[in-house]
Amino acid sequence: MSTISPSEITRLQICLRRLLGSQGLTVNAPPRAGLSVELAVNGEVIGTIHRDDDEGEVSYNLNIVLLEEDLPPAKA
Structure with a gap:
């Protein structure tokens, strides 16, 4: 697994909002290196x-x- 760039985070958020039909979705950069990007x-x-x-x-x-x-x- 490799690091996700800020540009990729933006593109992923656009794609996932479109695919899943929710503007409430956000893709968040990790708070510090080594952690996962969060949905x-x-x-x-x-x-x-x-x-x-x-x-x-x-x-x-x-x-x-x-x-x-x-x-x-x-x-029941």
Whole structure:
């Protein structure tokens, strides 16, 4: 995994807002080196984004964490 540049962060945010249909999504640079770029919805961090550069081909891996306590109640 390699570092995500400020330009890539902006481009990722534009792409994810379009793909997921939410202007409330933000892609946030890590507060310090070595930490992951974060994906947030309305200020709440829901996941991380990692950059992979394999033989010159760049891809981004998005890991979204959903806590069971945040799911709606199960129907009986």
